[in-house]
Structure formats: structure tokens, C-alpha cells
Amino acid sequence: MPTPQTLDRTLTALADPTRRAILQRLSSGEARVTDVAQPFNMSLNAVSKHILVLERAKLVKRRKVGRDHYLSYRPEPLDAAAKWIAETRTFWASRLDALEQLLRDEDAANR
Amino acid sequence: MPTPQTLDRTLTALADPTRRAILQRLSSGEARVTDVAQPFNMSLNAVSKHILVLERAKLVKRRKVGRDHYLSYRPEPLDAAAKWIAETRTFWASRLDALEQLLRDEDAANR
DNA sequence: TTTACATTCAACCAACAGGTTGAATATATT
């Protein structure tokens, strides 16, 4: 299970369409910072910052070759987040079953 | 599939431990704003703002009874987010299979 | 060795997030 802070970083990184697009691009293979930035309608520096956020969340790894930085997609945090959400959903759903909810509603109505 | 903006809102809402704790609290049944705020070490107003974020993400629904506002947890956006992540992960993983990655690495090496 | 390229660093800015306090509003209770 991811530590809360790890989860925060993963979800924050994913909660931005530019960063999701970067991940999608990298899912088809390594690319340099410039390559990743090319399709976006913003400065290279802006994309570089987004990449930093993804690195902090360990969704992207960097391999330096001379002046080029090759970026690659790392699926592990996504796996962990998906697992956390699925487990949490199950747990929460179990606390919302029909009978329990009915009893709580009655309790609330009688207050 | 959730619209990108919906996904943004869901992930943003989930990327905060206070808001996750609020959802957890509500997963065991309805509660009023004051009840939800009680355990937190912050002002009622701060919690009220967090609830607004959760409402915007449709993770919480509000039912007003007199001066009391009863809040309830809505799992649907969580389901949608989990589904999106799972599908995306599968899609991205399929583009990262061993052969394709090998070919791309050779291509990169020969540049 | 000069020039071009890939990238970050640094400073700045506007908008937003997350918190505060104080007042306003609406409803209950006495």
C-alpha cells in the first residue's frame, strides 16, 4: 500500500491533462525532454517543470546521455494508485451496505 | 469514460489526505458538516471548503434539512477513476511490451 | 575555437489552494 504522501504525489501528478499527455507519449518509448515538449503549446521550461513533478511521483525516470536526457515511463506508481483506489472503494462500499444505511437513516430521522 | 475535466476534479479531490479522511468518514453513513469537521484540527470553515471540493467532484452529495446539511458519500466518480486508471494502464503497458521496447532502444542506440 | 543544441537555473508573475477570522443568514430552542 502506498504511503499517504506517495499517494498524494501520484494523484497530484495525474490530475493534470498535460502531465497525463506526457505519460502517454512516454508509454510508447523513451524520449528526450525536447521531443516530449515539442507537441505542446507552451515553453520548453514549462514542460521541464511538469516532468519534474512526474519524476517526484516516480512516474518518469531520467537517463542522461551527454547533453540529452532520456525520459521513460514507470508504471509502478500507477499500479499502486489503482490498487489503492480499488481496495478503498471495496472497503468503503462494504460500510455502505443497504441494511446499515437503512438503520443509520432511521437513526437520523428519529433524532 | 470520464471527461478529462471530470477526471481532473476527481483526482484533485482525492489527492489530499483531509479530503480522503472526510470521504472515509462519510463511507460509514451520512453526517452533518459539523459532525464531519469535529475530528479535524482545523476550523469548520476550512472543512466546509474541502467539502465543496468534494461536491464539485460529485464525490459528496448534500441534503438540507432545516439548518442541518446532511452529507453522503457517492462512490461513482471513484469507480470511474479506478476504471480509467486500469484501462489506461493496460493501454500504456501494451505499448511498452518487450519487443517494441527493444526495437526502440536499438533505434535510439544507432542515432 | 566558435557556434549550435539540450537542458536547467533563477527571477518573476498571475491564479489558485488551503488556511484563518469575522460577519451574515437561516433555523431551532427557550
Place this chain on the structure above:
DNA sequence: AATATATTCAACCTGTTGGTTGAATGTAAA
């Protein structure tokens, strides 16, 4: 009618986000 409770609204503050531009750094190519 007066008071207490539940909640939001409004203004404010501080720190962060997401963007910009310009300069610095390191490496490759002419």
C-alpha cells in the same frame, strides 16, 4: 422575542502551481 446553533459568505494571508523570459551550463558539431 431573545438566544443559540448550523452553515455559508467575504475578506484576507501565505505558500504553491503553472506559466513566462533570460541567463547559465554542459556537450556536440563546424
